[in-house]
Amino acid sequence: MSNSARSLPDVAYVAQPGLSGRLDWVGMDDIQAPVMLVGEDDQPMRFPARVGAFVDLARPDQRGIHMSRLYLHVDQALSTQAVKPALLRTLLDGFLASHRDLSSRALLRIRFDYLVRRRALVSDNAGWKSYPVVLTAKLEGGRFDLELGLEVLYSSTCPASAALARQLIQQRFRADFSTQDLLAREQVAEWLGSEQGICATPHSQRSSAEVKVRLREDVESLPFVDLIDCIESALQTPVQTAVKREDEQAFAGLNGGNLMFCEDAARRMQSALDRDARITDFWLRASHFESLHPHNAVAVASKGVPGGYLGGSTV
Structure with missing residues (x-):
């Protein structure tokens, strides 16, 4: 520190607080x-x-x-090095070392959009998808906790609405062919391919999967793409990037083959995350932004580790 810096007043260091008290977090x-x-x-x-x-x-x-010490640690670390669990641990160690006489725990949260190149379902095209990511690292009592959170958008088609739509199609079919006992296969196929044949469609909507996972302390890398792939594979209907007609048709097939209530979506993700040995705990929320009504359908699940996400008590 220069002599001029030493001569500058530091009220935070020398002045006593008007009210005393410990503070959970400052930064x-x-x-x-x-x-x-x-x-x-x-x-x-x-x-x-x-x-x-x-x-x-x-x-x-x-x-x-x-506070300036925290800022300088962040700037020096993130500007020069790739983000890995070891770097986050070192950064938190630096926070505490620079506040050795004041603090016993440290917290770092990093929010950004992670871009992934995704191929189209059928056509020879690709495009970028953006996934909001939150990295949260905490160091307390020598214990290092690391949480990776992200959001995945997908499509959900309501099973109840699909059943009701099928019933209307059956009724229209019986009405249109009420005078005919025998029908040729091509006649039925032609009717099914007409607007009259598909007289009702189930409601489907863009939906959101919010996921937070706590990683083992010994993980050496951050599994962004692995976690995204895990969630999208479980749901089967992630939103697309580049879409030609053949891709849109394939997407319609995926939706028809994966009818989901929000409860179904949450359980699919729950089962997939349970199988990843790198994850010690998780919390997830499936939100279906319903097209039928102005409110959302929501389901929450967690691994239920004692002292962790408390069995999904956070909605």
Whole structure:
């Protein structure tokens, strides 16, 4: 520190607080910073991020923390190194080392959109998909906790609505051919291919899967794509990027073959996440933005680890 810096007043350090008390978290949120990640092709990718950096204020007699120290740690680490669990642990260690006399725990939260190149279902096309990601790391009492959260958009078609639509189609079929006892196969096929034949369709809607997973302390990399693939494979109907008519038809087939209430979607994801040994706990929420009514259908599930996400009590 320069002599001029030493001469500047530091009210947070020398002044006593008007009221004493320990504070759970103090720091900065929405710090603008880049995050560098290694892509599937082992090439580095940079994403603009918003970062939260916090420590507790364990000493009730101290007025404040050294926020500039948190900022400099974040800037120096994220500007030069790829984000991995080891880097996040080192960053939290730095938070506490720079507040050795004030704090006993540290928290880091990084929010950004992760881009993945996705191929079309049938046609020879591809496009980019953006997945909102939140990384949360905490260090307390020597224990390092790491949580990866993301959102996946998918399509859901209501099973009840599908059954009601099928009934209307049956009724129309009986009415249109009420005078005929025998029908040729091509005659039926032609009717099914007409607008009159498909006189009712089930309601379907864009839906959201919000997932938070706690990773084992010994994981060496962040499984962004693995987790995205896990959720999309479980649901089978992720929203698409580049879409030609053949892709749209294939997507219609996927929706028809994967009729889902929100409860079905939540259980599919629950089963898939249960099988990943890297995940110690998880919380998920399936939200169907219904086209039938103005409110959403929601289902929440968790692994139910004691002391973890508390059996899905967070909605």
